[in-house]
Amino acid sequence: MGTRGVIAASEPHTAAAGVRVLQRGGNAVDAIVAAKLAATVTELPLTSLGGGGACVWGDARDGYEVLDFFGAAPGLGLAGWPILDFAPITVDFGETSQVFHIGKGAAAVPGQLVGLLALHRRAGRLPLHEVVAPAVAWARDGFRVSPQIAAIAGLIAPIASNSATVRRLFQPDGRLPRAGDRLANPDLGDFLQGLADGSPAAQVATFHRSLVEHFAPTQGGLIGEQDVASYAPLAREPLRIPFGPFTVLSNPPPSAGGGLIGVGLRIAEELGLGGEEFRSPAHQLAVAAVLATVSEVRGAGYDHRLHADPEAIRQLVAGGSLPQWARLARTLCRENGLGATTHISVIDAEGMAAAMTTSNGEGCGHSLPGLGIHVNNFLGEDDINPAGFHRLAAGSRMSTMMSPTIVLAGDRPRLALGSGGSNRIRSAILQTLLNVLAYGRPLDEAVNASRQHIEGRQLWFETAGLAAGAADALQARWPGATRFASASMFFGGVNCVASIDGRLAGAGDQRRGGIVMFADDRTATALPD
Template sequence: MSIRGVIAASEPHTALAGARILRRGGNAVDAIVAAKFAATVTELPLTSLGGGGVCVWGDAADGYQVLDFFAAVPGLGLGVLPTLDFAPVTVDFGQTKQVFHIGKAAAAVPGELVGLLELHRRAGRLPLHEVVATAAAWARNGFTVSPQIAMIIGLIEPIAKSTPAAARLLLAGGRLPQAGDRLANPDLGDFLQALGEGDPNSLVAQYQASLVNHFGPAQGGLLTTQDVAAYAPVVREPLHVPFGPYRVLTNPPPAAGGGLIGAGLRIAESLGIGQESFLSREHQLVVAAILATVSQIRLAGYDHRLYADPASIRALVAGDGLPAWVERARSRTHENLLGATTHISVIDAEGMAAAMTTSNGEGCGHVLPELGIHVNNFLGEDDINPAGFHRLAPGSWMSTMMSPTIVVAGDRPCFALGSGGSNRIRSAILQALLNLLLYRRPLDEALNAARLHVEDSKLWFENVGLDEGVADALQQAWPAATCFDATSMFFGGVNGVASDDGRLSGAADHRRGGVVMVAES
């Protein structure tokens, strides 16, 4: 038997859908699109055709590109704001609580449906009906709920129960689903089947008309005909971060995450780290210092520069202005909690790599009738609305921390990875890359080792597998630190695949129920 490719995802059905396509002769893009369509069915609390995302893909022969299909700010053509359907809900995470905003005015212009179709059109090779068939069947006939998805639906119970339509999709007979229960979404199944067998353009038009009819100003939302007409995914040049013998290719501005990860990598390289014993006191303290410096970079006008001066972000990761930040990190060597995002990575046997991260926020609680699509609440998330809610200009492309990443040596992909986890995405991916490229850890260990995150002046860390005394040292350096005595989905969910001279492997994050499948034929 020969290996056709490897896929790492956050849920078994998602990985299986992609692996099936690889076995049928599909390439990495076919597989990642099929997996993501499946995820909109089986990982509904995390991703939806009413959400958005980013994919980086390519190979040595044709180069690498980013397709940005994240959300845009609605409201084009509106003279005044209507009365908004926009309300807070409190989600209890046990150790802490967090307020999200839901309702129709929490919905931004979504890009996931048109983004997946555009990516497949550009780089897939199997017919669309094959790519969507597995997702359509699971939506129509039902699927078995995984332990991780059951847990996440339990966390967002206030949203799942906020409307009858949301409850029909997310609950099992009116109650929170348990692992092993079955859920179905026949409306979405019919839509996906029609998408594969019919004219995708007419199905997209139907979907867009539904968005305007049900999320427009008359219904308390902000979506207009002009918004959906103006929206189109954007192809971008990846942000290139030089790092020793590698180039790290990730999401460029106006996304926030890629530049912060790139700055962190360059700071780590300048500090000359990598010789410390892994998970030792020295290792954890220096990584915490780097993460703190990355947080300071964001606080120093970084989000404004993403739009006003994106070239300065590329200059930063190229080295301009880094020495001062390196010194800040050296001197230190002494709050969106759920992160409703999900990530898939694929490398095929022909050397094509693809990494895709998508999100639905937590969902706004409202569903497109007869389509079974739960729409995002991106306008109701603090982290991607730093100036406050409903302050961004209509038509603006929203920023995101999502940072799907491919690492290349020469032009050949070595690793493809990414993470969910809201503002912790930057920390999760940065640490995974440091673990792989500087500390030379095996892929599974690199993705599942204890993590830290710094936001402003606060530190969170996992006290799992650390050397003796490390937790005390972190608490001493960061008196208000929050210690987790077990790994937690708070710290993201990094799923990655690797190619070592053509030998394919994968690893997935245990924090979010990650799954790896090798496709053989």
């Protein structure tokens, strides 16, 4: 049979877990669930069973679906507002910084544990104990910390030191882990083994009891029994975005990211992007015009419509009228010459694709005692609370920029991709899609080419690899722009796999340690140390 599949992820252990499952006869969903469970151990600063996410998956035979297991706003049944444990911290990216809020009052109702279990039930075919096994082994026996994960742990040092329960996870020896250190999480290993032993419902109940005990209003949080009892993953129809001969499938409302990517693709097609020399001043200014217009779209009541009129978003990206935005983008071109999240992508040899993005935010700085699970701070991120903190109605599914995406050629998957990176997710995925679909660049170049992001009137951009004059052209249009001399994790981490004429390929984003692995059925892959 040869190659059973390809996986792109942000950490070697994560990718190896997926490869092992593919080699044992699993499909793309088995592989992505195994990889994500492993990531809750080996990508501790980025993802957790106390976080949330979304996955788009499917194949030509059975169609495609999105499972939304992102966080929900807590507080159901509260008679009054408690005193919250909620405080700001700053994460320094070097050239720029970003403020987040942590504490138990920053924790939304998490969906990742129940989401992964639901996805495996819906579409996996291997028994759960085989899917969980790699994560259990690394949690109990330890794993070697990658340079990327060590660097990210350093970025969130104030969070990793916030409480005794979190220090136990990040600093068992009294300091943050360095690259090559061995790190274990035996409490999480025992919890995961409980899933493998055939009692996932009991483990979910244990998890929920701990959330209610330690994140209740009496503890400075907002999570109560009604919140966890009412939470369930939601199956949704993907957004369908036409782009030339392709159809792009992405995360629908109430996610913000998929629709904004769709608007960007529609505007790019309207402008005819693709004829400019890649990395040239004309190319960079044209892309900046699209990104600036996408930012304008978000500022024009877009987030409100995600909840109030989600069907309007679907119609907009499927072929609805975009005249005002197209005019704005043309004006920009004419006048000017124009997050902690992790993503896994898989395509298997049978033609099933899966793309999953998950996050713990930056983590709230508190873990569940005895379970080894760091809980999210989704209620403390500006980007997913555009109306202000603690404004969303209790029980509502939160919006997210997460945009796991599959590109179809006909009805078969051509690409599966996504990115981490907070509000930069939409820009990272949109530029990667344009690099491949409009500019025809090879996959690795498309993923790792210099990147931009625009938010309101502010531009951030990388200069490495740009043609002469391109950086100066951008700076002239946005005098206050922030330059990055080299690739930075600030701009996300796109991990992409592809199936082209029956050949599997992949590219990992070096900004966040991206790695690609192939599952070869002739040679078993040993789990890394």
